[in-house]
Amino acid sequence: MAAVARRVSIAAPALSLVLALAAAPGGETLSRSLVQYSFDDELATGPDTVAVFAKADGWVRLTPAFRFSGYRSVEIHDVAGDGRFPELQGYFALRKSGVLYVHFALMTADPFETFNLALAGPRWFRLEKDGIAFWLLSREGHLYQYSDSMPKKLIPLRPFVWYLIDLAYDIDAGKYDMTLREEGSAAPVLGLKEQINAPNQAGAAVDKFSFIGDTGEDTSGVTYYVDDVVISADRPMAQAPFVAPGRRKLFVDAWNEYEKLAGSRIVCLPAQELIDVGLTTEAAEELDRQGLLPLLEDLLEGSAADGATNPEGSGDTGRHLEAIARWNRGCAALASGRADRALRWFEEASGAVPEARVYPLSAALALARLGKFEEAQARMAALGRAWRSDPRFAVASAMIGVAAGDLDMAEASLRSPALETAETESSDAMRQRYFFVLLWKRWYQEAERFAAQVVDRLAEKGQTSSDWLERAGDACLLSGDHAAALSWYERSRKAGGSSSLLLTKLSDAHHLAGNLEKERECREAVYGSLREATGMW
Amino acid sequence: MNASRSSAFLVPVLLLACSTAAASDRRAAQQMEATDYGEQKLRALLFPSADLEAIRAQGRGVLAGLAKLYERSTEDEKAVIAWAFYTLGWKSAEAKRVLMADAHTPHEALRLQVQWALGRVSNDPDVVDVLVGNMRDDANPLFRDKAACALAHDQIHLTEEQKVRLYERLIQALSDPKPQVREIAIKVLGIQTGQTKGFNPGAPPAQREQRIREWQRWLEEYRSQLQL
Numbered sequence: 001m002a003a004v005a006r007r008v009s010i011a012a013p014a015l016s017l018v019l020a021l022a023a024a025p026g027g028e029t030l031s032r033s034l035v036q037y038s039f040d041d042e043l044a045t046g047p048d049t050v051a052v053f054a055k056a057d058g059w060v061r062l063t064p065a066f067r068f069s070g071y072r073s074v075e076i077h078d079v080a081g082d083g084r085f086p087e088l089q090g091y092f093a094l095r096k097s098g099v100l101y102v103h104f105a106l107m108t109a110d111p112f113e114t115f116n117l118a119l120a121g122p123r124w125f126r127l128e129k130d131g132i133a134f135w136l137l138s139r140e141g142h143l144y145q146y147s148d149s150m151p152k153k154l155i156p157l158r159p160f161v162w163y164l165i166d167l168a169y170d171i172d173a174g175k176y177d178m179t180l181r182e183e184g185s186a187a188p189v190l191g192l193k194e195q196i197n198a199p200n201q202a203g204a205a206v207d208k209f210s211f212i213g214d215t216g217e218d219t220s221g222v223t224y225y226v227d228d229v230v231i232s233a234d235r236p237m238a239q240a241p242f243v244a245p246g247r248r249k250l251f252v253d254a255w256n257e258y259e260k261l262a263g264s265r266i267v268c269l270p271a272q273e274l275i276d277v278g279l280t281t282e283a284a285e286e287l288d289r290q291g292l293l294p295l296l297e298d299l300l301e302g303s304a305a306d307g308a309t310n311p312e313g314s315g316d317t318g319r320h321l322e323a324i325a326r327w328n329r330g331c332a333a334l335a336s337g338r339a340d341r342a343l344r345w346f347e348e349a350s351g352a353v354p355e356a357r358v359y360p361l362s363a364a365l366a367l368a369r370l371g372k373f374e375e376a377q378a379r380m381a382a383l384g385r386a387w388r389s390d391p392r393f394a395v396a397s398a399m400i401g402v403a404a405g406d407l408d409m410a411e412a413s414l415r416s417p418a419l420e421t422a423e424t425e426s427s428d429a430m431r432q433r434y435f436f437v438l439l440w441k442r443w444y445q446e447a448e449r450f451a452a453q454v455v456d457r458l459a460e461k462g463q464t465s466s467d468w469l470e471r472a473g474d475a476c477l478l479s480g481d482h483a484a485a486l487s488w489y490e491r492s493r494k495a496g497g498s499s500s501l502l503l504t505k506l507s508d509a510h511h512l513a514g515n516l517e518k519e520r521e522c523r524e525a526v527y528g529s530l531r532e533a534t535g536m537w
Numbered sequence: 538m539n540a541s542r543s544s545a546f547l548v549p550v551l552l553l554a555c556s557t558a559a560a561s562d563r564r565a566a567q568q569m570e571a572t573d574y575g576e577q578k579l580r581a582l583l584f585p586s587a588d589l590e591a592i593r594a595q596g597r598g599v600l601a602g603l604a605k606l607y608e609r610s611t612e613d614e615k616a617v618i619a620w621a622f623y624t625l626g627w628k629s630a631e632a633k634r635v636l637m638a639d640a641h642t643p644h645e646a647l648r649l650q651v652q653w654a655l656g657r658v659s660n661d662p663d664v665v666d667v668l669v670g671n672m673r674d675d676a677n678p679l680f681r682d683k684a685a686c687a688l689a690h691d692q693i694h695l696t697e698e699q700k701v702r703l704y705e706r707l708i709q710a711l712s713d714p715k716p717q718v719r720e721i722a723i724k725v726l727g728i729q730t731g732q733t734k735g736f737n738p739g740a741p742p743a744q745r746e747q748r749i750r751e752w753q754r755w756l757e758e759y760r761s762q763l764q765l
Contacts, residue, residue, distance in 0.1 A: 126731070127729075127730065127731035128727075128731040129731070131731065132731075148755070148758075149729075149730035149731055149732055149755075150755075150758065150759040150762055151697060151762065152762050152765075153762065153765045198731065199730070199731025199732055200731070200732045201731065201732065216693075217693075
């Protein structure tokens with residue numbers, strides 16, 4: 001299954017990004033049911049239903065040839081030596097506690113060919129906590145479970161016999177009860193109690209399932225069938241309704257929320273000049289004489305953080321190096337969410353080298369991270385003169401503004417540097433940040449105009465930017481101007497934009513414009529399709 | 538260990554970028570010696586930049602040619618070929634034979650590539666043995682760490698019985714007197730099994746011993762499950 005995770009993380013990073021957010025509870029309906037597929041009706045693929053990966057000779061398709069109930073099941077066929085494996089992957093709302101009930105029907109054509117099925121969490125199909133929780137596999141004619149990190153033989157499998165599997169997974173305990181029945185038989189062929197989950201980890205969360213052939217060895221030629229997948233929780237939970245095929249939230253909304261979450265993260269800004277850490281040219285020359293410039297570089301890059309709380313160097317140079325080391329540690333603490341600890345490191349660095357300007361700026365950021373916005377803003381006001389027009393000061397102000405929910409402040413901080421036509425190393429990052437602040441303020445027309453302005457500016461230099469064309473489309477889509485959004489997105493595609501995210505947003509735009517065929521085409525380019533085979537079986 | 542792995546993929550590119558004129562001359566001389574047209578063709582697919590897809594397209598038969606070419610190559614070139622073996626991930630007795638000869642080379646780039654590639658070309662017991670040996674006893678901590686990395690991620694052809702053998706050796710390494718070895722051994726076990734059973738490489742010996750006994754009990758159960 002590790003191979004599954006690897007492939008997913010390579011092939012569809014955007015997909016996991018969307019998945020991470022699309023499952024956020026909307027609170028519209030309360031239900032215990034998380035998944036209920038009989039595969040008789042059309043099932044639209046998407047981030048809240050299933051995805052199909054079948055890029056080689058194998059397939060995942062609906063078939064009327066065999067079914068446990070209704071008139072169709074899913075047929076999964078792997079081909080040995082074709083370089084890939086087919087997969088039916090399904091998604092449901094994240095469950096971190098309580099009991100999860102899972103039921104499905106399974107039938108294999110050849111018990112000596114390998115198949116694997118698993119329930120997993122946010123860490124995908126890795127054998128670790130919040131990765132694979134439950135794992136069944138077939139091998140050499142037998143069904144196995146992977147429990148306590150080892151395969152355990154269960155029963156011999158018979159070809160073309162439906163097996164009904166019922167699972168009650170106690171997430172908190174990391175254990176499950178499992179019953180297996182053969183079709184037509186009331187008595188179970190197997191009843192297991194309190195089985196340790198796959199990685200022996202209590203509290204392993206789950207939010208997805210997967211049915212595949214082999215796990216990457218590329219040796220399986222299995223054909224097997226899955227029907228009646230039902231997953232439910234022990235207590236009702238809020239679930240948003242579907243707003244479009246396969247999704248409870250439009251891709252563009254999920255993506256925008258993700259960007260906002262990422263944009264409100266407070267982290268250190270880099271030290272780029274000697275003055276940032278209070279060093280003069282003379283002091284740097286002294287460091288050079290003492291052979292300490294490499295250490296200074298390491299410290300500024302953060303690569304010497306671990307062993308450098310008391311770095312070498314005498315007198316004034318030692319004071320500076322020690323302060324940089326403390327600032328480094330503060331930055332590491334801030335990045336890992338320990339803002340109180342970070343603040344202490346920054347204050348110490350600042351106390352040791354009061355002439356440095358990046359230390360008090362970082363302290364203001366740490367205060368904002370602690371929710372002390374007024375104090376953070378007061379400190380920023382006092383720092384304004386030292387930073388003058390340095391764009392990092394604008395970025396820091398915007399970070400604090402976004403974190404405080406004060407988008408006006410964020411917008412005002414970024415406006416001037418973002419509209420600056422001169423190019424610097426951080427120009428594009430600054431413009432992106434400004435664009436997003438405009439989106440979050442719901443100033444969609446301004447955001448589109450700004451993106452268009454950047455596109456024009458790039459065109460004047462003979463450059464095209466599929467990213468900025470896409471951003472203009474995003475602004476239009478969020479404003480409800482689907483036709484304009486489609487036009488920008490298509491221009492982005494022509495300019496080379498081909499990401500999964502662009503395709504999903506195009507799918508949104510077609511959906512909102514009422515073009516069902518195109519909506520499906522773009523969505524299925526990312527999530528695959530689950531359809532009945534045409535022609536001869 | 539994952540971050541180190543990412544940078545490892547860059548090694549061949551960097552090596553090639555750093556090739557000197559002397560290396561080019563040596564390569565030309567070797568080309569003259571190579572009477573086998575297939576070998577020259579293979580060399581062209583590997584140098585100056587490797588076209589793995591073209592090599593893969595030739596099928597598994599290419600492995601014997603690669604192994605032969607490996608033996609005629611400089612160490613920098615061998616590192617590229619070892620990387621090709623790694624990426625192809627196909628079992629090959631010839632590849633294993635030539636790689637094993639360099640399993641203790643002091644040449645850094647070559648050693649890393651060889652250690653990573655071995656488990657992807659063979660599941661023979663001596664591959665795990667040599668990697669565990671490097672993980673525990675190599676004088677260079679980098680080589681120890683990367684041998685552990687290979688044991689964690691790249692033993693892709695092991696059968697369940699062979700996994701038991703690997704786990705047994707890793708559990709033995711939990712008692713190693715070197716703290717770094719204990720640390721990397723539990724990391725490998727953690728990656729392979731998803732659990733650590735609370736083993737702390739820096740804990741007092743009695744506490745470590747208790748956790749090791751838990752690991753041994755687990756291994757016994759694993760072994761007995763395979764006999765069912």
